């Protein structure tokens with residue numbers, strides 16, 4: 001494991017520490033605030049700067065910003081950066097996360113939905129024709145990759161089209177923090193700005209995320225966005241966990257085990273090993289109850305699939321337990337064109 005600047009600072013704190021500062025619990029330990037030795041996230045010059053520099057180098061960005069308010073604040077910051085560059089419209093997948101629609105609403109950027117076909121009950125990534133059409137009608141594109149169902153967007157085609165049209169490409173990688181070691185499918189290999197939701201698929205605490213920009217120009221605008229949409233009271237345990245998660249080594253064993261598991265259990269064929277979707281159809285609720293009774297909690301049951309979310313920290317023995325339990329369960333038919341319950345299409349009333 002490379003040097004962990006934030007965790008080492010937290011470990012080296014003075015034992016004798018009398019708190020006349022926030023937070024109000026007044027306890028010593030990791031949950032401190034920005035002090036002389038712990039740096040300041042809005043204008044870092046010490047350990048936070050060192051951690052963000054390392055993260056940017058690993059993720060392939062000109063600059064990366066640690067977030068303790070989830071991918072949501074990264075998405076708001078990216079959309080702010082677009083607005084600051086004078087853009088007024090953004091093509092987004094029809095099944096984008098609510099934070100994307102909300103950011104457009106707040107920034108007064110017109111969202112232009114890209115149609116997504118639903119196949120096997122799962123929205124598919126916009127195809128090249130949809131990307132081409134999107135670029136006719138919008139000044140930038142945002143793709144979600146991978147999405148909640150583990151489908152990976154055609155980022156290489158999107159990048160080529162965006163470069164030709166001289167329009168920026170943004171990626172919501174809330175579910176793709178683990179992909180930075182797989183450069184051919186990683187958002188940072190293609191996008192001008194992207195979010196890594198490291199708390200979902202890497203060992204970071206809930207809400208830990210990173211937003212990055214590829215070039216100096218976008219980094220400047222993104223920084224302005226981050227200063228507006230990020231808390232000024234960042235949690236040190238979350239920040240330390242973000243640095244740890246980004247530097248966490250690849251786990252090829254669990255990745256290969258997951259791929260074999262998917263083949264063995266007739267799972268939905270997606271490209272992201274961390275998302276295992278087992279088709280249960282109407283048998284889903286019974287299956288989920290059985291699994292919970294055995295102490296196994298999945299990510300979601302959308303009425304078609306039960307989804308099991310893995311990370312490099314998933315234990316092979318737990319995957320084996322899951323496999324044994326699944327073999328005891330009845331399966332139902334997947335509704336082919338049913339809208340996906342886990343990522344409903346946005347409605348204006350929200």
Ligand SMILES: Cc1ncc(COP(=O)(O)O)c(C=O)c1O
Pocket residue numbers: 069070071072073096097099144147148172174175197207209
């Ligand atoms: C595709 C997608 N984007 C963005 C988000 C927002 O991420 P966070 O909850 O970390 O703010 C989510 C959350 O589930 C998501 O699924």
